[in-house]
Amino acid sequence: MTTRTNGKIIASIALAAVTAAAALPAHAQDRVRWRMHSTYPEALPVAGATSYHLGETIDMISGGAFDIRVFEPGALVAGTQYYDAVSNGSIDAAYGSPAFNTGKNSAYAFFAAVPFGPGAGEMMAWLRYGGGMELANELYAEDNLYMLPCGILPPETAxxxxxxxxxxxxxxxxxxxxxxxxxxxxxxxxxxxxxxxxxxxxxxxxxxxxxxxxxxxxxxxxxxxxxxxxxxxxxxxxxxQSTVQELLINLDSWNALDEGKQTMVKLACDQALMQQFAEGEAAEFEVMQANVEDGxxxxxxxxxxxxxxxxxxxxxxxxxxxxxxxxxxxxxxxxxxxxxxxxxxxxxxxx
Structure with missing residues (x-):
C-alpha cells in the first residue's frame, strides 16, 4: 500500500481532528513547517511508506496548518545517522528505530527490540503502560529529543x-x-x-x-x-519478535507546538503503528511463497x-x-x- 491510497484508512481520525482544529483559536492554527528525515525509502514495502503517510495524515487532519516535508535517506543526513541532526535542530524530526541510536547510548536498543523478548502487543503494553516511554524520554531529553513509537513490525526473519x-x-x-x-x-x-x-x-x-x-x-x-x-x-x-519504529523529534520543536498539534502527531503515530503492524502481518505468507518460487x-x-x-x-x-x-x-x-x-x-x- 502506498502513501497515495491511504485516504479511506485515515478518514475516521481526519474528520474529528479537522473539526477540533477548526475550533482552535486563530493563533493556534498558525502554519507549522517541519523537515523530517526518513531512514527508509518510500518505495520500501511496509516500513518505507510509513513516514510519508505520517506527513500526509498530519497535513490532512490539520487542514494544512501543519506541513511536514519528508525527505528520502541521504537527502538531509545519511540513512541511520539522524540523531545529532535532530538533537541540534538541523532538522525537526526523523523516522527510524531506537536501535540506530545505540552509538549514543546502548540502552536505546531495549526500546527497539529485545532477543527472546516481547511480541508487539506486550512491547506496546510495556512502553505505554509499564513505564517504558517514561524511561525512553528521560534518556532522550538529555540530548534535547522527544520520542514517540510510530510503527511496530511483526517478527523478523533471523x-x-x-x-x-x-x-x-x-x-x-x-x-x-x-x-x-x-x-x-x-x-x-x-x-x-x-x-x-x-x-x-x-x-x-x-x-x-x-x-x-x-x-x-x-x-x-x-x-x-x-x-x-x-x-x-x-x-x-x-x-x-517485534521491532519498534520511532518518530524522534527535536524537543524545542515539540515544545513549540500547541496542544492541538501535539495531539495530531500522537494520533497520526497511533494510526501509523496500527497500519504498519497489520500490513506487516498480512504481507508475509505471499512473500515467503514467492521467495520459495525464486529458489x-x-x-x-x-x-x-x-x-x-x-x-x-x-x-x-x-x-x-x-x-x-x-x-x-x-x-x-x-x-x-x-x-x-x-x-x-x-x-x-x-x-
Missing part, C-alpha cells in the same frame, strides 16, 4: 545466508549485517557484525563484503532484493540452536546491564513488567 548453517560452528567468521542487541549475541558465535542502512545491504551482499544479513520482515527484505543473492532464509527471528529455502533453527542463542543472550544482557546503568534501569523495568504480564499471557494465550 537472517539471509549465502550458505546453509548446519552447525553453530558454521557461523564463525561470517560477516553479517545485524541490528541492536541481537548483533552482540551473534558476536558470541564468532560472527563479525556491522550495522548498515537498509539501502546499503544489497550491494554489500552482492560484492561479498557481507556473507549474510538480517534487516526486517520478509516483505521488507524482498523489497531490498536479498532473495536474489542469499538463498537460505532462517526462522524464527529470535532476536526481534529460497525457508529454514528453521533447531531447538538446540535456539537454546544456544538464548544462553548467549543471557551473557549479553548481563554484560550490557553491568556496563551501562541506563541499560540496567531499562532492563529492570522491562523484566518486572514481563514477569507480571505472564500472569495474563500464560493464562490467556494458546501456546
Amino acid at each position: 537472517g539471509w545466508f549465502r550458505k546453509e548453517i548446519k552447525t553453530m560452528d558454521d557461523l564463525k567468521g561470517l560477516k553479517m549485517r545485524f541490528l541492536g542487541l541481537g548483533a552482540k549475541v551473534m558476536e558470541k558465535f564468532g560472527v563479525s557484525t556491522q550495522l548498515l542502512a537498509p539501502s546499503e545491504i544489497y550491494q554489500a551482499l552482492e560484492l561479498g563484503t557481507l556473507d549474510a544479513a538480517e534487516q526486517s520482515i520478509p516483505a521488507v527484505d524482498r523489497g531490498l532484493g536479498f532473495y536474489q543473492i542469499a538463498k537460505y532464509n532462517y526462522f524464527p527471528g529470535w532476536h526481534q 529460497v529455502q525457508n529454514m528453521t533453527w533447531s531447538d538446540d540452536q535456539l537454546d544456544q542463542f538464548r544462553a548467549a543472550w543471557e551473557e549479553v544482557v548481563a554484560d550490557e546491564t553491568g556496563s551501562n546503568p541506563d541499560s540496567q534501569r531499562v532492563w529492570d523495568s522491562l523484566t518486572k513488567f514481563r514477569e507480571n504480564y505472564k500472569i495474563w499471557g500464560d493464562a490467556a494465550y494458546l501456546k
Whole structure:
C-alpha cells in the first residue's frame, strides 16, 4: 500500500481532528513547517511508506496548518545517522528505530527490540503502560529529543545466508549485517557484525563484503532484493519478535507546538503503528511463497540452536546491564513488567 491510497484508512481520525482544529483559536492554527528525515525509502514495502503517510495524515487532519516535508535517506543526513541532526535542530524530526541510536547510548536498543523478548502487543503494553516511554524520554531529553513509537513490525526473519548453517560452528567468521542487541549475541558465535542502512545491504551482499544479513520482515527484505543473492532464509527471528519504529523529534520543536498539534502527531503515530503492524502481518505468507518460487529455502533453527542463542543472550544482557546503568534501569523495568504480564499471557494465550 502506498502513501497515495491511504485516504479511506485515515478518514475516521481526519474528520474529528479537522473539526477540533477548526475550533482552535486563530493563533493556534498558525502554519507549522517541519523537515523530517526518513531512514527508509518510500518505495520500501511496509516500513518505507510509513513516514510519508505520517506527513500526509498530519497535513490532512490539520487542514494544512501543519506541513511536514519528508525527505528520502541521504537527502538531509545519511540513512541511520539522524540523531545529532535532530538533537541540534538541523532538522525537526526523523523516522527510524531506537536501535540506530545505540552509538549514543546502548540502552536505546531495549526500546527497539529485545532477543527472546516481547511480541508487539506486550512491547506496546510495556512502553505505554509499564513505564517504558517514561524511561525512553528521560534518556532522550538529555540530548534535547522527544520520542514517540510510530510503527511496530511483526517478527523478523533471523537472517539471509549465502550458505546453509548446519552447525553453530558454521557461523564463525561470517560477516553479517545485524541490528541492536541481537548483533552482540551473534558476536558470541564468532560472527563479525556491522550495522548498515537498509539501502546499503544489497550491494554489500552482492560484492561479498557481507556473507549474510538480517534487516526486517520478509516483505521488507524482498523489497531490498536479498532473495536474489542469499538463498537460505532462517526462522524464527529470535532476536526481534517485534521491532519498534520511532518518530524522534527535536524537543524545542515539540515544545513549540500547541496542544492541538501535539495531539495530531500522537494520533497520526497511533494510526501509523496500527497500519504498519497489520500490513506487516498480512504481507508475509505471499512473500515467503514467492521467495520459495525464486529458489529460497525457508529454514528453521533447531531447538538446540535456539537454546544456544538464548544462553548467549543471557551473557549479553548481563554484560550490557553491568556496563551501562541506563541499560540496567531499562532492563529492570522491562523484566518486572514481563514477569507480571505472564500472569495474563500464560493464562490467556494458546501456546
